[in-house]
Amino acid sequence: MASHSHPPEFFEGLRLFNRGFYFECHDVWEEVWGDAKGKNKVFYQALIMSAVSLYHFGNDNLEGALSCLQKALKQFSQLPQTFLGLNVGNFVEEMMEFYRGMSVGQTEITEELLRKPRPQIELEA
DSSP states (O other), X not given: OOTTOOOHHHHXXXXXXXXXXXXXXXXXXXXXXXXXXXXXXXXHHHHHHHHHHHHHHHTTOHHHHHHHHHHHHHHHTTSOSEETTEEHHHHHHHHHHHHTTXXXXXXXXXXXXXXXXXXXXXXXX
């Protein structure tokens, strides 16, 4: 597999992520992650943790969401600005902006927060 290409399952996970099916996305991407090596493995793990974070958020589990976000950010910090077609820096900013101002014990997940648009993943050519 070339460093800039993804297995077909990745694109299925991407479609699921962008439609808000984070649990299903996580399942698909775990298969991709299991076969990956090196930085690719780090990349897929960071995406999985991002999906799990948003899944927890949607299930009124802010503590789990923010914990997974921190794990994702740690993984993304090991990657260059752009990796495997994803502008990592921009995606990290989107994730951080989504959660800005939220903290465990201080933020109640309201209907308004649940309607907040989720980050999307767009690959560069």
